[in-house]
Amino acid sequence: MTKPRFRTLAAALALVAAGGATLAIAASPADTIAARQANFKKMGGAMKVIKDGLAGGADKTKMAGAAKTIAAMARAQGPLFPKGTGPGAGVKTDALPAIWAQRVTFDGHAKKLIAEADKLVGVAGSGNTAAVAAQFKAVGGVCGACHKQFRADD
Numbered sequence: 001m002t003k004p005r006f007r008t009l010a011a012a013l014a015l016v017a018a019g020g021a022t023l024a025i026a027a028s029p030a031d032t033i034a035a036r037q038a039n040f041k042k043m044g045g046a047m048k049v050i051k052d053g054l055a056g057g058a059d060k061t062k063m064a065g066a067a068k069t070i071a072a073m074a075r076a077q078g079p080l081f082p083k084g085t086g087p088g089a090g091v092k093t094d095a096l097p098a099i100w101a102q103r104v105t106f107d108g109h110a111k112k113l114i115a116e117a118d119k120l121v122g123v124a125g126s127g128n129t130a131a132v133a134a135q136f137k138a139v140g141g142v143c144g145a146c147h148k149q150f151r152a153d154d
């Protein structure tokens with residue numbers, strides 16, 4: 001009798017674990033923080049690709065790909081700032097407590113980044129360097145505005 005019951009329990013736990021893998025909110029604070037930092041790093045790398053492209057060469061394909069990376073990473077960040085992943089989590093993070101005290105403002109920056117990154121996707125492969133430069137500046141402005149308010153060491 002105990003054996004089948006154990007098996008059921010194991011199956012239930014496996015289901016919970018599988019759910020946790022898809023839901024970032026159910027992951028440990030350390031995993032969540034590492035995931036969002038990795039996404040931000042990819043965004044930073046993609047911004048550099050566009051900056052370098054604008055400085056010379058302007059490889060349209062590369063710049064279009066980088067813009068898509070920024071837009072995708074911006075969307076991925078949404079669930080990666082759950083409560084309990086601030087400086088008190090015991091994991092190194094530059095996320096300031098203000099994120100959770102001023103959630104609406106923080107989410108506003110995050111939404112704006114998605115909108116501006118989408119516009120960058122729209123122009124990045126156009127070959128219109130002036131338009132790419134202007135939109136690159138708009139995206140960079142959103143990065144900077146959020147960092148100033150919500151990221152330490154900035």
Ligand code: HEC
Pocket residue numbers: 033036037038040041043044047070092093094095096106107109110113139140142143144146147150151152
């Ligand atoms: C909605 C606010 C917000 C926006 C918009 C934003 N960031 Fe950040 N960024 C943060 C926060 C908060 C951290 C600190 C994350 C942590 O340490 O947990 C961070 C960290 C980073 C890091 C350091 C990651 C690491 O290795 O620890 C880089 C690089 C970065 N952001 C680049 C960017 C770029 C590039 C953009 C724009 C394309 C951007 N960010 C837009 C809030 C934002």
